[in-house]
Amino acid sequence: MSGGHRLGRLARAVRLVVLTIGAAVMLAPFIWGLAASFKPAAEIWSGSLRLLPESFHGWENYTAAFNRAPLGRFLVNGVIVCGGILIFQLIFAIPCAYALSKHRFAGRTVIFGAVLIGLLIPIHVTAIPLYLGFARLGLLNTYAALIAPFAISVFGIFLFRQFFAAIPDDLIAAARVDGFSEWAIIWRVVVPASWPAITAFAIFSVTSHWNDLFWPFIVIQSTDLAPPALGVVYFRRDESGVDFGPMMAATVIVTAPLVVAFLLAQRRFIDGITLSGVKG
Amino acid sequence: MSADVALSTRLGRAKRLRRLAEAATGWGLALPAAVLMLALILIPTASAALLALTDYQLGARRVSFIGAANFVEMWRDRVFWQAFANTLIYTALTVPLSVGLGLGAALLIEADPTGRTAFRTIYFLPVTALLVAMATVWEFILHPQLGLVNVALRQIGIAGPDWLASPDWVLASLGFIFVWQQTGYNMILFLAGLKGISPELYQAARVDGADRGVERFTMVTWPGLAATTLFVTVITTLYSFRVFDTVAALTQGGPSNASNVLLYNIYREGFVYLRTGYASAMTLVFLALILMVAMVQMRARRGHSA
Amino acid sequence: MASLEIDGVSKRYGDNLILDGVSVDVPDGAFLTLVGPSGCGKSTLLRILAGLELQDAGSLRIGGHEVSHLRPSRRDIAMVFQSYALYPHMTVAQNIAIPLILRRLPLWQRLPLMARLLPQARSTLARIDAEVQAAMEMLGLTSLAERRPVQLSGGQRQRVALGRALVRQPAVFLLDEPLSNLDAKLRVHMRSEIAQLHGRLGTTFVYVTHDQIEAMTMSTHVAVMMEGRLLQVATPSEIYADPADLRVAEFIGSPKINVLPARVGADGTLTGVGLPVSGSVAAAPGTAVQLGLRPEHLILRRGGGRGTVSAIEDTGPERFVSLVLDASDAPVVARVAPDHCAGLRVGDDVSLAVLPGKALVFDHAGARLGFDHPAMTPGEFDHVR
Numbered sequence: 001m002s003g004g005h006r007l008g009r010l011a012r013a014v015r016l017v018v019l020t021i022g023a024a025v026m027l028a029p030f031i032w033g034l035a036a037s038f039k040p041a042a043e044i045w046s047g048s049l050r051l052l053p054e055s056f057h058g059w060e061n062y063t064a065a066f067n068r069a070p071l072g073r074f075l076v077n078g079v080i081v082c083g084g085i086l087i088f089q090l091i092f093a094i095p096c097a098y099a100l101s102k103h104r105f106a107g108r109t110v111i112f113g114a115v116l117i118g119l120l121i122p123i124h125v126t127a128i129p130l131y132l133g134f135a136r137l138g139l140l141n142t143y144a145a146l147i148a149p150f151a152i153s154v155f156g157i158f159l160f161r162q163f164f165a166a167i168p169d170d171l172i173a174a175a176r177v178d179g180f181s182e183w184a185i186i187w188r189v190v191v192p193a194s195w196p197a198i199t200a201f202a203i204f205s206v207t208s209h210w211n212d213l214f215w216p217f218i219v220i221q222s223t224d225l226a227p228p229a230l231g232v233v234y235f236r237r238d239e240s241g242v243d244f245g246p247m248m249a250a251t252v253i254v255t256a257p258l259v260v261a262f263l264l265a266q267r268r269f270i271d272g273i274t275l276s277g278v279k280g
Numbered sequence: 281m282s283a284d285v286a287l288s289t290r291l292g293r294a295k296r297l298r299r300l301a302e303a304a305t306g307w308g309l310a311l312p313a314a315v316l317m318l319a320l321i322l323i324p325t326a327s328a329a330l331l332a333l334t335d336y337q338l339g340a341r342r343v344s345f346i347g348a349a350n351f352v353e354m355w356r357d358r359v360f361w362q363a364f365a366n367t368l369i370y371t372a373l374t375v376p377l378s379v380g381l382g383l384g385a386a387l388l389i390e391a392d393p394t395g396r397t398a399f400r401t402i403y404f405l406p407v408t409a410l411l412v413a414m415a416t417v418w419e420f421i422l423h424p425q426l427g428l429v430n431v432a433l434r435q436i437g438i439a440g441p442d443w444l445a446s447p448d449w450v451l452a453s454l455g456f457i458f459v460w461q462q463t464g465y466n467m468i469l470f471l472a473g474l475k476g477i478s479p480e481l482y483q484a485a486r487v488d489g490a491d492r493g494v495e496r497f498t499m500v501t502w503p504g505l506a507a508t509t510l511f512v513t514v515i516t517t518l519y520s521f522r523v524f525d526t527v528a529a530l531t532q533g534g535p536s537n538a539s540n541v542l543l544y545n546i547y548r549e550g551f552v553y554l555r556t557g558y559a560s561a562m563t564l565v566f567l568a569l570i571l572m573v574a575m576v577q578m579r580a581r582r583g584h585s586a
Numbered sequence: 587m588a589s590l591e592i593d594g595v596s597k598r599y600g601d602n603l604i605l606d607g608v609s610v611d612v613p614d615g616a617f618l619t620l621v622g623p624s625g626c627g628k629s630t631l632l633r634i635l636a637g638l639e640l641q642d643a644g645s646l647r648i649g650g651h652e653v654s655h656l657r658p659s660r661r662d663i664a665m666v667f668q669s670y671a672l673y674p675h676m677t678v679a680q681n682i683a684i685p686l687i688l689r690r691l692p693l694w695q696r697l698p699l700m701a702r703l704l705p706q707a708r709s710t711l712a713r714i715d716a717e718v719q720a721a722m723e724m725l726g727l728t729s730l731a732e733r734r735p736v737q738l739s740g741g742q743r744q745r746v747a748l749g750r751a752l753v754r755q756p757a758v759f760l761l762d763e764p765l766s767n768l769d770a771k772l773r774v775h776m777r778s779e780i781a782q783l784h785g786r787l788g789t790t791f792v793y794v795t796h797d798q799i800e801a802m803t804m805s806t807h808v809a810v811m812m813e814g815r816l817l818q819v820a821t822p823s824e825i826y827a828d829p830a831d832l833r834v835a836e837f838i839g840s841p842k843i844n845v846l847p848a849r850v851g852a853d854g855t856l857t858g859v860g861l862p863v864s865g866s867v868a869a870a871p872g873t874a875v876q877l878g879l880r881p882e883h884l885i886l887r888r889g890g891g892r893g894t895v896s897a898i899e900d901t902g903p904e905r906f907v908s909l910v911l912d913a914s915d916a917p918v919v920a921r922v923a924p925d926h927c928a929g930l931r932v933g934d935d936v937s938l939a940v941l942p943g944k945a946l947v948f949d950h951a952g953a954r955l956g957f958d959h960p961a962m963t964p965g966e967f968d969h970v971r
């Protein structure tokens with residue numbers, strides 16, 4: 001920050017202390033939750049500040065968690081829903097973004113205007129009419145209801161349009177001279193040249209829908225269809241908070257996939273999740 | 281001469297064809313997305329606006345147009361006002377904190393290379409965590425008798441409140457969880473902003489006589505982060521308007537609406553009490569809040585670039 | 587291989603006339619360079635040739651066939667772009683192979699597994715591979731076959747772009763400022779490499795550049811364009827020695843040609859120049875004209891009171907002396923040998939003469955005028971050399 005200027009010894013010590021306290025707060029729920037998932041109920045409710053369990057109860061807690069709720073099912077649902085959403089988003093957003101950035105046609109500004117308006121409207125605004133629509137179609141409580149509202153990502157269109165605009169027009173012209181069709185240009189030239197944007201968007205999309213509670217909360221009633229966030233709510237409701245060990249185990253299980261993925265591919269995750277921080 | 285005419289008509293036809301083909305491919309590529317935008321965003325938004333003018337109740341056979349009656353009712357609805365006020369209080373509480381802490385973390389992390397990567401990873405970790413799941417852990421940590429916080433407070437002689445069940449503390453407690461998750465996100469955006477400031481500016485400031493860190497901060501860092509700060513503030517505000525998960529999982533708006541917020545209230549009116557028309561009217565208020573923030577951002581940005 | 591006929595091509599964008607009835611014919615195997623300042627329309631003309639844009643009027647014939655209405659991929663042309671336009675996700679070999687694969691394998695055979703399963707597709711691929719190998723060999727790319735564009739230097743990328751073009755054996759090569767992204771040294775090298783390539787392939791090349799040295803050194807035909815018009819098409823030496831237009835004379839040649847105002851005297855001689863120019867102009871007496879004098883066609887002598895030295899630049903092999911003529915106060919540059927007028931300094935008094943027969947005369951609008959000059963008298967200029 002100070003452009004190569006090194007801090008004094010005292011300033012460095014203060015920096016480390018402050019950052020470490022912050023880090024402790026950030027990590028506290030992860031560590032405390034993980035520790036509790038290994039403890040028997042008696043220890044959890046003893047009000048002790050001991051981190052490590054006196055008697056290891058991990059096996060019991062984790063098997064109990066799996067027995068009481070279809071945790072595996074929640075995770076599979078999460079994969080189906082997030083995967084489905086992502087595939088549709090890419091299939092629809094990429095060609096549209098390509099057309100917006102590399103083609104001139106009447107109505108282009110209208111479509112882009114719709115994208116800009118769409119950026120301002122979250123699912124919470126459209127939820128009631130969408131719910132009525134799905135109810136009319138008899139699609140409530142289905143995967144379709146979980147996936148369809150997000151099949152189009154205006155943010156994806158916006159982002160890809162920006163990225164595609166940076167692809168040199170010469171490259172597109174060369175592809176036309178070489179004999180690529182427009183469709184082939186998209187999937188064989190534009191998409192491979194845009195992998196960084198596509199992976200970042202994929203991570204952004206998957207994390208936001210993995211974590212989304214609002215929409216599944218409204219359209220899903222069955223445990224079999226619940227994605228992870230809703231699954232946690234069901235688990236809480238059924239457990240009514242007495243048996244904390246299995247609950248913490250369940251929490252660890254549904255949280256782990258994304259956290260582990262983040263730890264394995266930090267750079268890409270940070271790029272992806274902060275994607276909405278790309279200034280328009 | 282006639283060859284010329286033949287050529288020019290052929291050329292004209294080729295040109296028309298090409299323009300047509302260009303328009304056709306353009307539309308062909310954009311049409312599916314355009315149709316979906318219309319069906320899933322624009323028409324539903326318009327429908328919400330129309331529903332807001334009706335007395336529609338979920339499952340009812342009859343609907344009638346009641347004009348602004350929903351808005352009049354909202355004006356008198358104490359629960360709505362409480363949810364509205366709670367949302368604003370929650371935002372006022374969380375936005376300065378998470379923006380400020382995010383900025384502070386970014387500045388401290390960038391100030392020295394020791395532990396830079398590790399701190400960045402740790403601070404960002406909450407962003408990747410499933411919020412409802414982590415909220416459950418926080419509930420445990422904030423447990424009135426046996427939670428980590430109150431046990432620790434008791435040891436230094438303070439009797440902590442029942443964080444999530446006390447009307448005085450519940451909003452702050454939920455806000456704390458939001459700040460816990462949002463700070464790392466904001467930190468990353470600020471770090472990106474800091475990267476965008478040329479190191480030569482710091483050297484220039486030093487040559488110009490800014491010997492103290494504070495002077496260089498006010499001369500270079502803070503102005504250099506103006507655009508980032510505006511953006512981070514806007515996006516954090518929008519996120520805090522959307523608070524729902526922690527409320528739905530931990531408090532259900534309680535105790536006695538002390539943690540009821542706009543989205544949760546919309547959910548309850550629309551999907552528990554089935555008052556679709558009325559909930560739609562509240563949706564419009566929610567949308568208006570978002571649009572106001574977007575307008576403030578646009579104006580501020582214009583002022584910034586001018 | 588084919589001749590190229592561009593006939594009356596015009597193009598406008600809104601109110602801007604980018605090309606105004608441009609016509610050029612070059613025979614098969616020509617190296618035509620379109621040269622001119624930026625914005626003169628040369629790149630637009632090339633993109634029209636490629637079919638990336640359509641002209642508003644005029645026709646294009648390649649090998650005698652009208653191609654104006656054809657898509658780029660159907661015109662039997664290959665193009666090398668200024669930014670090379672290599673596919674970033676493909677290796678060197680794949681970049682070179684792709685135009686052949688797209689042309690020779692039907693879509694369904696291009697599907698990932700198909701090509702391996704079908705014997706017919708397999709033999710096509712083997713043939714393509716052989717041609718790609720040959721092209722890479724020709725360009726010295728064999729050892730780089732598996733690299734991706736980001737791993738290549740500018741010159742190597744340039745060669746891959748050439749390879750992708752030549753592997754198709756097109757009737758016409760189009761090159762859009764291909765050397766402008768290279769550093770000066772590499773540019774000189776690639777210049778000769780492209781000229782050699784042209785010699786070896788014998789295909790028609792159309793080359794766009796704003797660099798007059800590239801135009802002069804590589805081409806068989808130079809077309810100088812300005813403001814959407816073609817000013818002259820000729821061989822490089824004709825363009826230099828016999829420019830049809832003052833703008834051509836000014837654009838080609840460095841340092842720039844000296845232009846002095848003059849007036850046609852009673853007997854056709856030039857007056858008002860401030861130095862003697864023998865010869866007679868084919869124009870009415872009293873006409874204002876412009877006299878173009880190349881710096882190397884001026885003979886400089888010490889003393890004589892015609893002008894004053896204002897600057898001297900030594901480049902090593904030659905020396906540029908700038909001076910101001912007493913008669914016309916127009917600045918003039920003379921190119922002389924480095925040892926000529928040793929000890930000459932700024933402020934010195936000098937006189938100038940013009941090599942006979944080298945003066946170029948243009949009318950007020952810049953069109954070239956005929957200029958007869960008397961035969962050189964033996965011994966007249968002996969004192970100079």
